Amino acid sequence: MIATIVRRSFANRKKAAALMIASITFGTAIASSLIVISMEIGGRVSRELRAFGANILVEPEIEGMADLSGQRRYLRYEDIVRAKTIFWRHNIVGIAPFLETDAEITSNGKSEKVGLIGSWYYKELPLPGETGTFPVGIKTVSPWWSLSGKWSDSADNIVIGSSIASEFSVKPGDRIDVDGTPLKISGTLDSGGIEDRQIFMDLESLQRLKGAGGKISKVLVSALTAPMDTFAYRDPASMSKAEYEKWYCTGYVTSIAKQIEDVFKGSKARPIWQVAGTEGKVLKRLKVLVYLLCLMTLAASTLGVSTTMIMGLVQRKEEIGLMKALGAGSEKIALIFVTEGIMIGLAGGLFGYLLSVGASQYIGTKVFGIALEQRAMLLPMTMAGAACVSIAGTVLPIKKAMEVRSAVILKGEQ
Amino acid sequence: MKVLSRFEIRRFLFFFARSVSQRKGRVVIASLSVMLAVAMVTALAGINSGIREKLGAELKAYGANIIVSPRNGDSIEAAALDKIRGIQHVEDASGQVLGKVFIGGYAIELIGLNIDRLKYSGWRFIGDRPAKRNEVLAGIDLRDALRLAPGKTLSLESNGGKADFIVSGFVEKGGPEDSSIIMSIEDAWELTGTNNVFSAILVRGEPGKLDGIARDIVRDVPAVAAKTLRQVASAEESLLSKMQLLMTLVTLIALFASTVSVASTVSANVFERKKEIGLMKALGGSRSQITLFYTTEAVIIGLSGGLSGFIAGYLSAQAISRGAFGSFIHLPQWMILLSLAMGLSIALTASHFPVRGAMRYDAAAILRGE
Amino acid sequence: MGSADEFIKLRCVSKEYATASALRGIDMVVEKGQWVSVVGPSGSGKSTLLNIMSGLDNPTSGQVVIDSTDITAMKEDEMARFRREKIGFVFQQSHLIPYLNAVENVMLAQYFHSIADEREAADSLERVGMGHRIDHKPSQLSGGEQQRICIARALINSPQILLADEPTGNLDRENTRKILELLNRLYSERQFTIILVTHDPFVAQWGRRTITMEDGKIIRDEYR
Incomplete structure (x- = not known):
């Protein structure tokens, strides 16, 4: 009987039912789009924040005053790939090794002592112990650097910083004397920082040239991290075993740095706080923001769906x-309308979910250039949620209608 | 109707x-x-x-996005700071004194800056910040190399003379600052024997307006170069x-x-x-x-x-x-x-x-x- | 079962609305199986009396006892149960669910009572002469036809009491006669108690007893 009643009621009130379903569809769509966004925002934004540059600096360990003022110590070249073996290896999105030396450049009778840096611009190294490769080089840690021309591929050519290029009036293709040897300029580099006053060579070529085989002076690492909280700022040395475990297995910038330090022999790995600290704060704020927005839309659409259901039922008082x-007892009456409510809710929830997939995909591609990951889990959740809300919106007016004396309603005095 | x-x-x-x-x-x-x-x-x-x-x-915490440095010589007159602060879209500006000090014969970088502003610029503190004159911060590498503890006295030598300072705390930044001594501008002037000059001025401008600000700085302040830090600027924008x-x-x-x-x-x-x-x-x-x-x-x-x-x-x-x-x-x-x-x-x-x-x-x- | 002599008993029932009194101290007893017509000018309190007997409305004071049960003390859901067990309704307006067809409207009452049985519902429509219209929606039926469906619906659960409020008020003489003949036939078959409110003497004369109301009081109570 219920099935008949509900079916007939829908068939007869097609427009009204369609309006209700539409209302719930769009209400649910906003809420579930925001849920998708709030689940994805952390990951997306922390990737965006990587544009601020490396957040971990790996340098040789300092053992005495001599190390601080000039005496060179080095890291081992072969440890670079080991950074991709740590617990949080998948969070490491960029690695750039540097060998720092000096050189005197001369061109058109003008000379200057500048930093000669060995590094890679962009290349892929094989993953240790796995198939596949991972990207390394300056481009992976400092995406804002722009190279015009080509990167140095041997000891015969170099890349020069943009300030030097304009100062010496040279351009890619020209030659410049480096420590007395004329080298070809393969490209110029514009970083907007001190690197504009440095010259660059392929890492291995510079190692050979300077007789520093297997040595690097520092490594910059760009890693996706979890926002720092009070716990994260504690000194790991003072933690209990369980706390240390928790700290080690949370992707804090400090714990990732610690893990990197462990794989680079004789190193000290430190968060670059200017980047890492701000990153955590910005990330946390944005997460809270989207989370609150999500709550707000959830509340608004919950109430919205309820008003839709209430509006629908108020009209059926008679x-x-x-x-x-x-x-009829109140349960039987309620059963009829609740069944209708559930069906409207389920339909609205389904359409709302589909709509939200479209909306969040659109937003994802538009803002982050990549579609947001959809969670199939959200479909049953949305449908169940919409159904629950529409049940709530049904029960209330029915209760109200049950209180009103039928005599009054049937006489038409509403 | x-x-x-x-x-x-x-x-x-x-x-x-x-x-x-x-x-x-x-x-x-x-x-x-x-x-x-x-x-x-x-x-x-x-x-x-x-x-x-x-x-x-x-994002202010990312710090300065324009660095103003002297074009000739090695210092900027302190008056330039006020001029820069008056330029449109400049949110903040502060001067820095850079120099060298010697500790037991080893040369160490010295940074003199406005201590109050440190909290905005992405440093991590261990211990207290300097509260009065003759208190300094040491970089964390320096702490490890010298096995320093808060309250310890450091004897610093410079071309301006020699003085004793008390270490109030340590800083970690993840850069060359980690092996430097950081003190107030006034102390740095006294120690290095200079006065009312900066080695650099760090400017925080409104993101997206930086090129205009840099142009205005070069136009209004004599003998300086202004460089926008693209790292901060472009990522912020x-x-x-x-x-x-x-x-x-x-x-x-x-x-x-x-x-x-x-x-x-x-x-x-x-x-x-x-x-x-x-x-x-x-x-x-x-x-x-x-x-x-x-x-x-x-x-x-x-x-x-x-x-x-x-x-x-x-x-x-x-x-x-x-x-x-x-x-x-x-x-x-x-x-x-x-x-x-x-x-x-x-x-x-x-x-x-x-x-x-x-x-x-x-x-x-x-x-x-x- | 209560006493057949005092099947429905109203004691000093009054109903006051915010602005006026509709009933002023009604005392009345109806025997089981009686056909009572309640007449009176409009506003005399006939419909209110009916609504109170069915529990659709509460009296301001007084007591309504039906089949030895005091219905004035009942809770809403007890009242609903009582109604579906004992009472059938016919209104002036047909009050059919517009999106259900004739047989489904009858089945709805079955459903509320116990279990919907389409065959039984169709039979009941047959008995009121609507066997050929079971698939029609209310809007496709004439007023007389709608009232027949209402009668079928009212009687489907074999109630002991049929309450009718101007059941022929919207009908012409010819249709009125047909409906009353139908009611009379069903009444003699099943011997339920009928209380029928009307202002039409032609309709009133079908009952054995006529109660006349004026101004919220019973002014005459005659048997034929």
């Missing part, structure tokens, strides 16, 4: 009054 | 008031749903208008504009979706009154009389929903801003007009179509209940 006069 | 006489207006208002008071439940529900939509969109738009400023304030875009799209989608959602609720209100409309027609009500009736109701629903929606939206925007950024947000004044307009247009459009539809029906058919 029907309810008649049913009551026929001797 | 023809101009109504005063009598007609009064009669209209009488019937209108009767109708609304008989159906206040529905009118309240309809304006409640308009309110919800308006509140959501108002809050989103409010956050949207403030997100740049709020996030920008967070990109992040801010992405977040702004995100908020704008979310707002637009919410605007669209909640409009449709609410419009269907509100039009259900009129839709189910076909019978009433049929009756009015049967009683000889003209098209414009009937339309006026429902339009007035829609205006009331729209205005009350829009106004209460603005209030609810304003409060939620403030609550959200408070929660996310720890500060209130400034909502532009025109937002209230926007909210009212949104409420009105939802309610009017939503009741227009069903009324027009009902007008087209045969009154007899409606009254028979078909």
Whole structure:
């Protein structure tokens, strides 16, 4: 009987039912789009924040005053790939090794002592112990650097910083004397920082040239991290075993740095706080923001769906009054309308979910250039949520209608 | 619509008031749903208008995005600092003194700066910040190399002379600062034997306006070079504009979706009154009389929903801003007009179509209940 | 079972609305199986009396006892159960669910009572002469036809009491006669108690007893 009633009622009130479903569809769509966004925002934004540059600096360990003022110590070249073996290896999105030396450049009778840096611009190294490769080089840690021309591929050519290029009036293709040897300029580099006053050579070529085989002076690492909280700022040395475990297995910038330090022999790995500290704060703020927005839309659309259901039922008071006069108990009346409510809710939830997939995909591609990951889990959740809300929106007005004397309703005095 | 006489207006208002008071439940529900939509969109738009400023304030911690350095010689007159602070779009500027000091014969970098500003520029402190003259901070590498502890006295030598300093705490930055001594500008001047000069001025300009600021600095301050730090500048601009875009799209989608959602609720209100409309027609009500009736109701629903929606939206925007950024947000004044307009247009459009539809029906058919 | 002599008993029943009194101290006893017509000018309190007997409305004071049960003390859901067990209703307006067809409207009452049985519902329509219209929606039926469906619906659960409020008020003489003949036939078959409110003497004369009301009071109570 319920099936008949509900079916007939929908068939007869197609427009009204369609309006209700539409209302719930769009209400749910906003809420579930925001849920998708709030689940994805952390990951997306922390990737965006990587544009601020490396957040971990690996340098040789300092053992005495001599190390501080000039005496060179080095890291081992072969440890670079080991950074991709740590617990949080998948969070490491960029690695750039540097060998720092000096050189005197001369061109058109003008000379200057500048830093000669060995590094890679962009290349892929094989993953240790796995198939596949991972990207390394300056481009992976400092995406804002722009190279015009080509990167140095041997000891015969170099890349020069943009300030030097304009000062010496040279351009890619020209030659410049480096420590007395004329080298070809393969490209110029514009970083907007001190690197504009340095010259660059392929890492291995510079190692050979300077007789520093297997040595590097520092490594910059760009890693996706979890926002720092009070716990993260504690000194790991003072932690209990369980706390240390928790700290080690949370992707804090400090714990990732610690893990990197462990794989680079004789190193000290430190968060670059200017980047890492701000990153955590910005990330946390944005997460809270989107989370609150999500709550707000959830509340608004919950109430919205309820008003839709209430509006639908208020108009059927007469029907309810008649049913009551026929001797229907409140459960039976409620059952009829709740069934209708559930079906409307489920339909609205389904369409709303589909709509939200479209909306969040659009937002993802538009803002982050990549579609947001959809979670199939959200479909049953949305449908169940919409159904629950529409049940709530049904029960209330029915209760109200049950309180009103049928005699009043049936006489038409609403 | 023809101009109504005063009598007609009064009669209209009488019937209108009767109708609304008989159906206040529905009118309240309809304006409640308009309110919800308006509140959501108002809050989103409010956050949207403030997100740049709020996030920008967070990004300040990335520090200076323009570095002003001397073009000739090795110092900038202190007066340049005030000039730079006066340039448009400059949010903050502070001077730095760089030098060398010797500790037990080893040369160490010395950085003199305005200690109060340290907290904004992404340093991590261990121990206390210097509270008075002759207190200094040591970089964390220096601490490890010298096995320093807070309160320890350091004897520093420079071309200006020699003095004892007390280490109040340590800093970690993840850069060359980690092996330096950091002290107040006044101490640095005294120690290095200089006065009222800076080695560099660090400028924090509004993201997106940096090139203009750098140009203005070079024009207004003699003998300096200004360099924008692209690392900070471009990443900031990109992040801010992405977040702004995100908020704008979310707002637009919410605007669209909640409009449709609410419009269907509100039009259900009129839709189910076909019978009433049929009756009015049967009683000889003209098209414009009937339309006026429902339009007035829609205006009331729209205005009350829009106004209460603005209030609810304003409060939620403030609550959200408070929660996310720890500060209130400034909502532009025109937002209230926007909210009212949104409420009105939802309610009017939503009741227009069903009324027009009902007008087209045969009154007899409606009254028979078909 | 209660006493057949005092099947329905009203004691000092009054009903006051905010502005006026509809009933002023009604005392009345109806025997089981009686057909009572309640007449009186409009506003005399006939319909209120009916609504109170069915529990659709509460008296301001007084007591209504039906089949030895005091219904004035009942809770809403007990009242609903009582109604579906004991009472059938016919209204002036047909009050059918517009989106259900004739047989489904009858089945709805069955459903509320116990279990919907389409065959039984169709039979009942057959008995009121609507067997050929079971698939029609209310809007496709005439007023007389709608009232027949209402009668079928009212009697489907074999109630002991049929309450009818101006059941022929919207009908012409010819249809009125047909409906009353139908009611009379069903009444003699099943012997339920009928209380029928009307202002039409032609309709009133079908009952054995006529109660006349005026101004919320019973002014005459005659048997034929």
